[in-house]
Amino acid sequence: MSNSGQQSQPSQPSKVTPDSNSVQSYLNILQGIITRMATNSANCKTWCVSLVSAILVVIADKNKPNYAWIALIPIVLFFLLDSYYLGQERNFRExxxxxxxxxxxxxxxxxxLFVLKPPKGMNVVNLLFSSSLSFSVYPFYLTLVLTVIIARFLIL
Structure with missing residues (x-):
């Protein structure tokens, strides 16, 4: 119950200009997110190589060649995680x-401004599938799988 009897009207959204501080802040936020996703993707590859190498070294040291297949677990998990990060990076670039x-x-x-909704039609399964087919993802993990196979049958 207002004293003046006036109701406040919702203000109409105003147009913004490219040189607006809020526009620049929003673009910086998006660029930061894109950079983090790219960094996470690179870290997935680094960690995967480190873990697979460590697993193969331990298996070679213990002389248990059949355990080489254990190295496929981090390859699959990091493949999925890397694909997810690449898909998220693509969404934020869009x-x-x-x-x-x-x-x-x-x-x-x-x-x-400051709305970070996923693009329409974004689905995690489609995201993973399309990202996993990227040239920056599947050749890397395929090479690791081949390395494990070669290590199992030729080296260990």
């Missing part, structure tokens, strides 16, 4: 690119 396109066409209003 959000970034769409925002910049709308910004240049003058369509961005304040309501679109």
């Amino acid at each position: 959000i970034y690119n769409n925002f910049v396109k709308e910004l240049h066409s003058g369509e961005v209003v304040t309501d679109k």
Whole structure:
């Protein structure tokens, strides 16, 4: 029950300009997320090589060649995780690119700032599948699988 009898009207979202501090902050947030996803993807590869190498060294030291298949577990897990990070990176790049396109066409209003919704139709299974087919993912992990097979049958 208001004293003045006036109701506050919701304000209309205003258009933003590319040089706005809020636009620059939003773009910096998106760039930071994209960078983190790329770093996480690279870390997956680093950790996977380290773990697979350590497993193969221990197996060779213990003279148990049949245990070489254990090295496939981190390969599969890091393959999935790496694919997930790559898919997330692609999604955030799409959000970034769409925002910049709308910004240049003058369509961005304040309501679109700081919104990080996934693109329409984003599905984790499709994300993993499409990302796993990337040239930056499958050749790397396929090479590791071949290394384990070669180590099992030729070296150990």
